[in-house]
Amino acid sequence: xxxxxxxxxxxxxxxxxxxxxxxxxxxxxxxxxxxxxxxxxxxxxxxxxxxxxxxxxxxxxxxxxxxxxxxxxxxxxxxxxxxxxxxxxxxxxxxxxxxxxxxxxxxxxxxxxxxxxxxxxxxxxxxxxxxxxxxxxxxxxxxxxxxxxxxxxxxxxxxxxxxxxxxxxxxxxxxxxxxxxxxxxxxxxxxxxxxxxxxxxx
Amino acid sequence: xxxxxxxxxxxxxxxxxxxxxxxxxxxxxxxxxxxxxxxxxxxxxxxxxxxxxxxxxxxxxxxxxxxxxxxxxxxxxxxxxxxxxxxxxxxxxxxxxxxxxxxxxxxxxxxxxxxxxxxxxxxxxxxxxxxxxxxxxxxxxxxxxxxxxxxxxxxxxxxxxxxxxxxxxxxxxxxxxxxx
Numbered sequence: 156x157x158x159x160x161x162x163x164x165x166x167x168x169x170x171x172x173x174x175x176x177x178x179x180x181x182x183x184x185x186x187x188x189x190x191x192x193x194x195x196x197x198x199x200x201x202x203x204x205x206x207x208x209x210x211x212x213x214x215x216x217x218x219x220x221x222x223x224x225x226x227x228x229x230x231x232x233x234x235x236x237x238x239x240x241x242x243x244x245x246x247x248x249x250x251x252x253x254x255x256x257x258x259x260x261x262x263x264x265x266x267x268x269x270x271x272x273x274x275x276x277x278x279x280x281x282x283x284x285x286x287x288x289x290x291x292x293x294x295x296x297x298x299x300x301x302x303x304x305x306x307x308x309x310x311x312x313x314x315x316x317x318x319x320x321x322x323x324x325x326x327x328x329x330x331x332x333x334x335x336x337x338x339x340x341x342x343x344x345x346x347x348x349x350x351x352x353x354x355x356x357x
Numbered sequence: 358x359x360x361x362x363x364x365x366x367x368x369x370x371x372x373x374x375x376x377x378x379x380x381x382x383x384x385x386x387x388x389x390x391x392x393x394x395x396x397x398x399x400x401x402x403x404x405x406x407x408x409x410x411x412x413x414x415x416x417x418x419x420x421x422x423x424x425x426x427x428x429x430x431x432x433x434x435x436x437x438x439x440x441x442x443x444x445x446x447x448x449x450x451x452x453x454x455x456x457x458x459x460x461x462x463x464x465x466x467x468x469x470x471x472x473x474x475x476x477x478x479x480x481x482x483x484x485x486x487x488x489x490x491x492x493x494x495x496x497x498x499x500x501x502x503x504x505x506x507x508x509x510x511x512x513x514x515x516x517x518x519x520x521x522x523x524x525x526x527x528x529x530x531x532x533x534x535x536x537x
Contacts, residue, residue, distance in 0.1 A: 156527045164526065165504070165519065184526075187533070188498045191479055195499060196393055198386035203403055207381050207410045291415035326370075328419055 160184070257331070257349045267311035268351050272297060272321075274331060277304030279323045286319030286346075288312055293322040314353040318346040366423035369414075381410055384427055387500070388434035394495040395438040395488070396445075397480050405441050409434040431510050439488050482532040486525050493521035494529070 162168045163181050173181055257272045274297065276282050283293035288310070297308035306321075318338060320328050330337060334347035360368070360379070368376035388409060392402035413420075413433050420429050483491050496507045497518075504515045511518065 156523070156530060161523050161526065165522070187479075192499055194479060195390060196399070199389035199406065200399070200403065203385055203389065203406065204378065204381050206403070207385070207407050208378055210407055210411045211377065211414045326418060
């Protein structure tokens with residue numbers, strides 16, 4: 156295509172500056188562009204705004220059996236059962252922590268696997284976990300009980316591959332530096348990736 | 358007085374939901390028009406725009422320049438279009454000219470058949486361009502943006518965008534020869 160015609164279509168020169176033999180072609184392009192504009196929609200259809208708002212506001216759900224399991228309640232327990240429970244807790248707690256990224260497989264509840272997350276964030280007032288499993292809302296709060304800047308917390312995740320980040324002080328998002336895998340988050344940063352295997356290996 | 362984009366972003370992050378509705382109203386037309394032009398299908402464009410706004414809502418805390426949240430939203434929408442087209446190509450090989458026609462909101466019955474023919478020809482020709490060239494051509498000639506505005510939206514250089522538009526025109530000239 157003639158460079159002068161390109162310059163006209165780019166708005167760099169006027170129609171009068173084109174040689175006569177190119178003006179007809181320029182007029183054809185103007186008509187084409189006008190038709191192209193006229194053929195499309197002027198704006199978003201009615202109802203799209205409602206669809207979007209509904210999509211970002213999850214419907215309230217009725218409490219299910221998982222809520223029943225997770226709701227704290229007082230229980231009465233015999234001394235013998237207490238000893239057995241303590242032994243079980245001890246057996247789980249003494250397992251060595253390997254370090255480097257989240258650690259999974261402590262327990263499985265209703266198809267979910269508890270995964271332990273650890274991050275160094277000295278100076279943070281709060282650290283939360285957010286990921287595809289929480290619709291990217293800051294969910295599980297990590298704790299730093301001894302104040303050494305190392306925050307830990309556990310989340311019950313479904314087996315599969317999950318993307319996640321840590322949210323520091325409710326505003327600062329950071330990937331897990333200990334994660335072994337990362338993926339582009341589409342916002343110029345990286346999400347950490349954790350693969351959760353079912354405990355029974357199936 | 359209308360809130361600025363930065364004020365809207367702040368209000369959304371502080372949990373005031375109506376602010377997000379206002380942000381949607383402010384930018385849905387731009388994203389939708391672009392998505393229709395890129396996908397060639399109104400229903401797919403709605404899905405793409407919805408997904409883009411949901412992604413933006415969830416990642417809003419990561420918008421580094423709230424004053425220019427519109428550009429940031431557009432980039433998310435434009436990337437969503439390209440991701441959608443890639444996924445569609447993997448699923449099937451339907452050429453763009455075969456997807457349902459985009460409603461024009463017509464202006465009467467006279468000449469409607471002729472306009473429909475032209476629309477199909479234009480959509481088919483646009484569908485023959487690469488995603489990048491179609492994107493640049495649509496922004497330049499349908500949205501009427503300057504190269505500088507396009508550069509900000511697409512995070513590309515002005516010379517690179519000029520090259521894409523020039524190549525798109527040359528391709529379209531060949532594809533539409535005799536139809537316009």
